[in-house]
Amino acid sequence: MAGPLVVRAGDAVADRSRYNGSPHTGSAAMEKDLTALNHAKNVLLEMALKFGPKLIVALLILTAGALVGRWLARATQRGLRRLEFEPPVVLLFVRLVRVAVFGLFAILALQNLGVELLPLIAGLSVAGAGVALATQGVLSNVVAGLTIIFTKPYRVGDYIEIVGVQGLVDTINLFSTTLLHADRSKVVVPNRKIVGEILHNYGSIRQAELQVGVGYDVDLTQAIAVIRELVLANPRVLRDPAPAVGVAVLGDSAIQIAVRPWVSVENYGDVCGELNVAIVEACRRRGISIPFPQRDVRLVGGS
Numbered sequence: 210m211a212g213p214l215v216v217r218a219g220d221a222v223a224d225r226s227r228y229n230g231s232p233h234t235g236s237a238a239m240e241k242d243l244t245a246l247n248h249a250k251n252v253l254l255e256m257a258l259k260f261g262p263k264l265i266v267a268l269l270i271l272t273a274g275a276l277v278g279r280w281l282a283r284a285t286q287r288g289l290r291r292l293e294f295e296p297p298v299v300l301l302f303v304r305l306v307r308v309a310v311f312g313l314f315a316i317l318a319l320q321n322l323g324v325e326l327l328p329l330i331a332g333l334s335v336a337g338a339g340v341a342l343a344t345q346g347v348l349s350n351v352v353a354g355l356t357i358i359f360t361k362p363y364r365v366g367d368y369i370e371i372v373g374v375q376g377l378v379d380t381i382n383l384f385s386t387t388l389l390h391a392d393r394s395k396v397v398v399p400n401r402k403i404v405g406e407i408l409h410n411y412g413s414i415r416q417a418e419l420q421v422g423v424g425y426d427v428d429l430t431q432a433i434a435v436i437r438e439l440v441l442a443n444p445r446v447l448r449d450p451a452p453a454v455g456v457a458v459l460g461d462s463a464i465q466i467a468v469r470p471w472v473s474v475e476n477y478g479d480v481c482g483e484l485n486v487a488i489v490e491a492c493r494r495r496g497i498s499i500p501f502p503q504r505d506v507r508l509v510g511g512s
Contacts, residue, residue, distance in 0.1 A: 263321055263322050263323070264322070266318075266321050267318035267319075267321050267322050268318075270314055270317050270318040270321060271311075271314060271315065271318050273314060274310060274311045274313070274314025274315065274317075274318075275311060275314075277310055277314070278306070278307040278308075278309075278310035278311045278314075279307065281306050281307070281310055282303045282304075282306050282307040282310075283303075285302060285303055285306045286299055286303045289302060289303075294358070296365070298358050298381060298382075301382065301383065347384065349401045350383070350384045350385065350399050350400045350401050351383045351384065351400075352401075353399075353400035353401045353403065353404040354381075354382065354383035354384060354385075354400040355383065356400075356404050357381065357386070357400055357403065357404065358381070358383075362408055362410065363378055363408070363410045364378065364381075365378050365379065365380065365381060366378060366413060367410055367411065367412055367413065368410075368411040368412065368413070368415060368474040369388070369408060369409060369410045369411065370408075370409040370411070371398065371402075371403055371406055371407075371408050371409070372398065372402050372403070372406055374388065374390075374396050374398065375388070375390075375409075376388030376389050376390045376391070376396050377389040377474060377475075379395065383400070384399070384400060385397050385398060385399050385400055386398050386400060386403060391477075391478060411474065413473060413474055414447060414471055414472065414473055414474065415471070415472060415473075415474055415477050416469050416470070416471050416472075417468075417469065417470050417471075417472055417477060417480055417481050417484070418467070418468075418469055419467070419468040419469070419481060419484055419485065419488075420457060420458075420465050420466065420467055420468065421436065421465070421466050421468065421488050421489075421492070421499065422460060422462075422463030422464065422465050422466070422499055422500065423463060423464050423466060423492070423497055423498065423499060423500075424463060424464070424497075424498040424499075424500045425463075425464060426498070427464070427497050427498060429456065429464065429466075431495070431497070432466065432492075432497050433454055433455065433456075433466060435491055435492070435495055435497065436454050436466060436468055436488055436491075437452070437454045439484065439487045439488060439491055440452045440454060440468060440470050440484060442487075443470070443480060443483060443484060443487070445472055445473075445476040445479065445480045445483070446470040446471070446472055446480060446484075447470070447471040447472060447473070450471045451471075452468070452469060452470035452471060453467070453468075453469040453470075454466065454467070454468050454469070455467060461502070461504065462500050462501070462502050462503045462504070463499070463500050463502075468484065468488070470484070
């Protein structure tokens with residue numbers, strides 16, 4: 210019984226010595242770790258001494274770029290306002306100037322850090338060509354938007370009619386023009402659909418076109434005077450330009466009198482309705498007949 214117990218005790222001692230290790234082995238491992246830490250420390254110090262000043266200079270260059278970009282953006286904003294550009298266009302160009310100036314200073318900062326710019330520029334050029342091919346429609350809108358911005362065929366607040374739609378110009382940007390319709394909906398027209406098309410710009414005022422038919426037995430001078438008085442009495446009708454009232458057509462059953470007052474764009478619909486009601490009521494009071502459409506038919510040779 211004693212033999213097996215002695216063997217097991219020896220095995221335990223051997224195992225303990227194997228797991229604990231000798232003092233020489235632990236010291237070597239610790240020295241190895243310290244050497245690695247010292248090497249990493251030296252590398253970091255070397256990089257800090259090599260790139261630290263360049264990094265500080267690069268940050269100073271970027272800060273100067275932000276300040277210069279802000280100053281040039283304000284100067285650009287003042288200049289464009291003197292040239293009477295639209296507010297959205299002014300804001301767009303101000304942002305472009307700021308981004309362009311900051312980009313130039315960023316290139317200077319990268320050069321200071323020793324970054325190779327030729328491969329970067331080549332890569333950006335290839336990517337830009339791919340993006341241009343993929344976004345031809347967008348780029349055509351941008352070119353058309355620049356054309357509209359510089360030629361100024363219309364401005365914000367003008368009432369225009371283009372490609373079958375009409376409305377009050379709300380915003381103009383590089384990609385599209387937004388119109389406010391009479392029913393308070395918004396119509397977004399791509400700029401490429403505007404350039405090269407026939408554009409009807411009403412400006413800020415429009416001429417309403419009304420007609421009223423009176424009988425052939427009516428005193429035309431009196432009828433025109435009554436209608437002109439009603440038109441001038443409406444507060445929404447502009448005095449300059451003066452409204453036009455006169456005979457337009459000698460119809461089959463009535464003489465058509467044209468009524469064409471000038472009104473502001475926002476009052477166009479209201480004025481047309483108000484004048485129609487006022488003309489009908491005035492003609493009834495003054496005894497001016499407004500005949501129904503009629504036609505005399507004669508039968509010849511009837512049995």
